[in-house]
Amino acid sequence: MSASGTKMWTFTLVFILTFSLPITLALEVKEPPTIGIVGGGIGGTSTAYFLRQLFGNDAKIDIFEKRHIGGRLATLTLGDHQFEAGGTLIHPKNMYMVNFTKLLGLEQIQVGGGTFGIFDGSSMRVTSSKYSLVTMAKLFWRYGMDIYNIDSWINEKLLSKFMRIYDIQRAGHAYTTVPDLIGAMDQAFVSYMKKSIKFVMKTAGFGDAFIDEMVMAALRTNYGQNTEVPGFVGAVCMAGVQPGLWAVKGGNKQVPQKLVTEAKAQVIQGTVMSVQLLQYQDKTYRVEYVDSEKKEQHKDYDIVIIATPLHDEMSEIDFEDFPSPIENFPQKYHKLTATFVEGTPNSKYYGIDNAEEVPTEILTCNDTILVNSQGKKEDVLGNPANVYKVFSNVPPSEENIKQMFTSKKDIRMFSMMAYPEYSTVGEELPPFVLHDSLYYLNGIEMAASAMEMSSIAGKNVALLAYNHWHGNLDKIDEPYLDPALEKDKTEL
Numbered sequence: 001m002s003a004s005g006t007k008m009w010t011f012t013l014v015f016i017l018t019f020s021l022p023i024t025l026a027l028e029v030k031e032p033p034t035i036g037i038v039g040g041g042i043g044g045t046s047t048a049y050f051l052r053q054l055f056g057n058d059a060k061i062d063i064f065e066k067r068h069i070g071g072r073l074a075t076l077t078l079g080d081h082q083f084e085a086g087g088t089l090i091h092p093k094n095m096y097m098v099n100f101t102k103l104l105g106l107e108q109i110q111v112g113g114g115t116f117g118i119f120d121g122s123s124m125r126v127t128s129s130k131y132s133l134v135t136m137a138k139l140f141w142r143y144g145m146d147i148y149n150i151d152s153w154i155n156e157k158l159l160s161k162f163m164r165i166y167d168i169q170r171a172g173h174a175y176t177t178v179p180d181l182i183g184a185m186d187q188a189f190v191s192y193m194k195k196s197i198k199f200v201m202k203t204a205g206f207g208d209a210f211i212d213e214m215v216m217a218a219l220r221t222n223y224g225q226n227t228e229v230p231g232f233v234g235a236v237c238m239a240g241v242q243p244g245l246w247a248v249k250g251g252n253k254q255v256p257q258k259l260v261t262e263a264k265a266q267v268i269q270g271t272v273m274s275v276q277l278l279q280y281q282d283k284t285y286r287v288e289y290v291d292s293e294k295k296e297q298h299k300d301y302d303i304v305i306i307a308t309p310l311h312d313e314m315s316e317i318d319f320e321d322f323p324s325p326i327e328n329f330p331q332k333y334h335k336l337t338a339t340f341v342e343g344t345p346n347s348k349y350y351g352i353d354n355a356e357e358v359p360t361e362i363l364t365c366n367d368t369i370l371v372n373s374q375g376k377k378e379d380v381l382g383n384p385a386n387v388y389k390v391f392s393n394v395p396p397s398e399e400n401i402k403q404m405f406t407s408k409k410d411i412r413m414f415s416m417m418a419y420p421e422y423s424t425v426g427e428e429l430p431p432f433v434l435h436d437s438l439y440y441l442n443g444i445e446m447a448a449s450a451m452e453m454s455s456i457a458g459k460n461v462a463l464l465a466y467n468h469w470h471g472n473l474d475k476i477d478e479p480y481l482d483p484a485l486e487k488d489k490t491e492l
């Protein structure tokens with residue numbers, strides 16, 4: 001090629017690079033998406049918050065809510081007081097809930113002081129004392145070293161591994177299935193989902209008395225179930241009896257309420273009836289809903305996130321025009337009744353002669369009896385009140401209430417589908433991805449239902465949506481290599 005020909009080529013190349021590169025790059029910069037979230041509980045609102053952080057100010061985020069923002073975080077009024085009616089206790093190491101509370105200018109109040117006893121249907125197996133040394137002596141007498149070992153088991157075998165999720169998510173990693181997300185914390189957790197907590201704790205060296213009384217009592221009060229539940233949810237439940245538990249002063253529901261504002265999300269009051277896959281429009285999904293005036297409406301989105309359980313008896317959402325059908329998941333939810341009574345409990349109902357000796361919290365370790373737990377509650381501001389919250393798996397009759405309370409001034413009772421009915425056998429857990437750009441959050445509850453678990457799922461789904469939108473496939477379902485551990489390896 002002649003010198004002038006080479007010059008010509010060089011010029012053409014420079015021209016192409018100079019003028020076409022910005023065009024190519026410009027084409028690669030994607031517009032921020034429009035996102036519809038179905039469900040305004042802590043799951044949906046934390047997802048909105050994380051999506052806003054990831055996509056920035058220009059993304060459009062709507063939250064559809066058929067009742068109240070907060071969902072299973074709700075309060076109930078009795079007399080002059082408000083009480084937590086759903087999710088109540090938060091662990092001090094639930095970092096998303098801790099950070100939301102700080103960020104939103106809310107305050108923590110300590111919950112769960114007072115005395116406790118474990119009732120077996122005819123008498124108290126063990127009761128605590130107001131003096132902690134006496135309590136420790138009593139518990140040691142009954143459960144031996146298990147009472148000391150439980151704390152280190154929870155901290156070392158569970159919490160330290162569980163907390164890896166915050167580093168993993170900070171690094172932008174996301175997972176398409178619940179076992180992959182749980183396994184990223186620690187592979188042992190995946191096997192815990194297939195073995196009962198009874199088996200897991202027995203293998204870890206805990207004795208029968210401790211498992212049949214303490215662990216059983218914790219499971220009955222926190223999940224209305226027994227020690228046959230999978231080890232992972234059982235372990236989350238045991239973390240829920242550690243010291244330092246707290247709630248948000250004024251009510252936990254304020255977290256989702258304020259997250260909506262923080263996320264600059266628009267709340268659409270209405271019941272979503274269907275999500276339709278669009279074929280030829282520029283948006284991917286049409287969300288059809290019935291608004292607060294009972295009118296049928298629809299809105300179209302690039303991304304849709306379902307943040308409410310897709311199970312029979314709980315969901316009215318249809319998925320239309322998908323190449324393969326999307327249906328409700330087969331697992332059942334556990335029906336629970338909460339009864340709030342302003343009155344005086346009958347100590348004899350729990351085999352206690354002296355009314356002064358009724359513990360603040362009565363837990364039960366026998367799953368053939370009516371009451372899962374009964375506790376004297378402070379209101380959401382931390383004020384004392386003469387109000388007792390009774391959990392049971394079936395609604396107590398009037399006769400039951402008469403036997404349980406010697407006097408009552410006021411009573412409120414409500415039943416709800418509270419959390420999954422846990423089982424170690426059965427179907428695969430629901431995935432986080434239902435279709436391209438259609439995500440599902442509440443499969444996480446099949447591993448363990450808790451506010452922090454919904455927030456972790458919220459962050460995972462937000463990261464999935466962001467990584468898929470921008471083609472960051474190296475951050476999806478890839479193992480997270482802890483930089484500290486990697487550094488150690490190179491230094492060895």
Ligand SMILES: Cc1cc2nc3c(=O)[nH]c(=O)nc-3n(C[C@H](O)[C@H](O)[C@H](O)COP(=O)(O)OP(=O)(O)OC[C@H]3O[C@@H](n4cnc5c(N)ncnc54)[C@H](O)[C@@H]3O)c2cc1C
Binds near residue numbers: 039086087316
């Ligand atoms: C009695 C009880 C006690 C608990 N105690 C604790 C505890 O002490 N600590 C803890 O961490 N966790 C606890 N939990 C669990 C915790 O409350 C839940 O795991 C968590 O609140 C679930 O949040 P979510 O956003 O995933 O679901 P939800 O809170 O159920 O939110 C789903 C939302 O979607 C809305 N929705 C549903 N369908 C539609 C539709 N078609 N269109 C529009 N909106 C729709 C619903 O109205 C709801 O607001 C408890 C739960 C219960 C019930």
